Amino acid sequence: MVALDKPDARAALLLAEQLQGSGCWAKVGLELFYAAGPDIIGELKARGFRVFLDLKLHDIPNTVKGGSRSIARLGVDMFNVHAGGGLAMMQAAVQGVEDALDAGEASAKPLIIAVTQLTSTNQATLNDQLGIPGTVEEAVLRCARLTKDAGLDGVVASPLEVGAIKAACGSTFLTVTPGIRPQGADIGDQQRITTPYDAVQGGTDYLVIGRPITGAADPAAALQTILKEMSS
Numbered sequence: 001m002v003a004l005d006k007p008d009a010r011a012a013l014l015l016a017e018q019l020q021g022s023g024c025w026a027k028v029g030l031e032l033f034y035a036a037g038p039d040i041i042g043e044l045k046a047r048g049f050r051v052f053l054d055l056k057l058h059d060i061p062n063t064v065k066g067g068s069r070s071i072a073r074l075g076v077d078m079f080n081v082h083a084g085g086g087l088a089m090m091q092a093a094v095q096g097v098e099d100a101l102d103a104g105e106a107s108a109k110p111l112i113i114a115v116t117q118l119t120s121t122n123q124a125t126l127n128d129q130l131g132i133p134g135t136v137e138e139a140v141l142r143c144a145r146l147t148k149d150a151g152l153d154g155v156v157a158s159p160l161e162v163g164a165i166k167a168a169c170g171s172t173f174l175t176v177t178p179g180i181r182p183q184g185a186d187i188g189d190q191q192r193i194t195t196p197y198d199a200v201q202g203g204t205d206y207l208v209i210g211r212p213i214t215g216a217a218d219p220a221a222a223l224q225t226i227l228k229e230m231s232s
């Protein structure tokens with residue numbers, strides 16, 4: 001999944017067109033969605049992309065239910081919420097999608113996943129700033145179990161945690177992993193990272209990659225290099 005973190009529709013579609021035919025998904029996040037609006041989803045779908053709408057919903061259950069119903073109407077293939085919103089909030093996301101399906105507003109059910117702990121969070125952030133005790137992996141697993149209990153399809157986590165999540169929640173529980181950095185790439189604000197090869201070896205279902213592709217002089221070539229590394 002390539003994160004189309006671009007400031008407007010024109011820049012995002014220019015990038016998407018370079019990646020067309022590669023089989024990758026397009027991830028639409030805050031930067032692009034707030035600038036381009038819901039129409040960007042249709043533009044990407046028309047170009048053959050499966051779309052992950054990454055808006056990380058985190059609000060009271062009733063608001064998340066309504067937001068999820070609106071998202072389901074857009075025809076995205078996947079969207080996410082924050083597990084930190086709790087069980088009732090995540091159940092409300094599922095209910096919002098079901099309401100859209102029952103009302104005939106959506107024709108297919110998108111995958112719903114929950115962010116466990118952001119991949120920019122490290123042990124010190126968790127304990128010292130957020131006041132959450134224990135290891136990052138313990139916090140991630142707590143969120144993953146809660147997400148499963150709420151009936152969602154899987155979680156967003158670091159590729160470092162995939163083995164533990166699969167052991168706790170089962171092999172069909174999806175893992176979507178940002179925090180991917182090819183050897184020698186700029187790490188930036190990510191904290192819990194692996195290479196594309198290690199992520200695949202660890203059993204992750206979907207790799208999410210932004211800057212190593214979008215910041216390259218030739219994004220299509222960068223993607224091909226990563227795809228080769230994933231399968232070698």
Ligand SMILES: O=C(O)c1cc(=O)[nH]c(=O)n1[C@@H]1O[C@H](COP(=O)(O)O)[C@@H](O)[C@H]1O
Pocket residue numbers: 003005029054056080115117118119120156157178179180188190208209210211212
């Ligand atoms: O939900 C996400 O997609 C997400 C969760 C998370 O914990 N960490 C994370 O990096 N992301 C997103 O994944 C993408 C990673 O981009 P790069 O760091 O540029 O590869 C960004 O669009 C982030 O918003």
